[in-house]
């Protein structure tokens with residue numbers, strides 16, 4: 001039997017990291033932003049809702065599956081100050097999972113209700129690319145979620161990113177900002193090379209009327225860290241990219257959630 005939804009009444013801020021298309025760095029951003037918030041002393045949990053391409057266990061360096069407590073509740077494993085639940089813990093590697101809408105809805109519900117989340121200050125959600133069933137389910141389970149859209153700098157990517165934004169409007173989630181990823185590569189000569197173009201993040205943020213929360217450079221260590229479970233926030237917190245994540249975390253903390261938490265509105 002599914003338990004109670006702990007986020008319907010807890011004062012947890014839920015941040016959904018979304019994008020209109022794959023491969024723009026959602027999982028990398030979710031991982032490093034979660035660690036950045038934990039490094040600020042916050043109690044942080046993450047939910048890898050990318051049921052087709054779960055990558056957060058690898059990025060956080062978590063290989064052990066969750067344990068069950070005496071009540072059979074799932075205890076999320078923790079790394080770098082972040083507790084994580086991922087479909088990757090429940091599905092054997094390399095096994096193709098074909099999810100249909102109702103099954104997916106049920107699985108996400110279990111992730112939320114059958115896990116001993118505690119009362120984290122933040123729950124970050126790594127959303128799958130696109131705007132389908134998962135977004136709709138998440139908005140039903142976590143109606144107070146705030147959406148951050150990740151995009152790349154080329155202007156041509158914006159129509160796709162706008163779709164993610166339009167989706168959050170449709171499901172009535174608050175959009176709080178844009179993060180531009182892969183903004184430049186800094187060569188040994190110290191120069192920033194804008195490999196994927198420039199201006200896309202700012203343009204999208206302006207269009208949506210939300211702040212550009214940060215521009216994350218393209219760095220080899222970030223990719224390597226994602227592959228080996230050694231996130232750049234931990235291995236090189238003074239690096240340019242890690243500093244950007246730290247600044248984004250500080251800004252997120254300054255943004256007051258617009259939907260005020262009211263205990264009397266509690267819905268189970």
Ligand SMILES: Nc1ncnc2c1ncn2[C@@H]1O[C@H](COP(=O)(O)OP(=O)(O)OP(=O)(O)O)[C@@H](O)[C@H]1O
Pocket residue numbers: 019021022023024025026027028029050053055128129181182216217218219220222223224226227
């Ligand atoms: N700023 C960056 N510098 C270098 N490599 C990066 C950066 N951001 C992401 N990457 C790499 O690009 C690849 C895609 O990133 P990531 O998996 O985070 O994207 P995603 O949007 O979650 O993708 P998917 O849609 O497949 O879930 C990964 O190999 C990651 O390590």
Ligand SMILES: [Mg+2]
Pocket residue numbers: 026027028050053055126
């Ligand atoms: Mg991903």
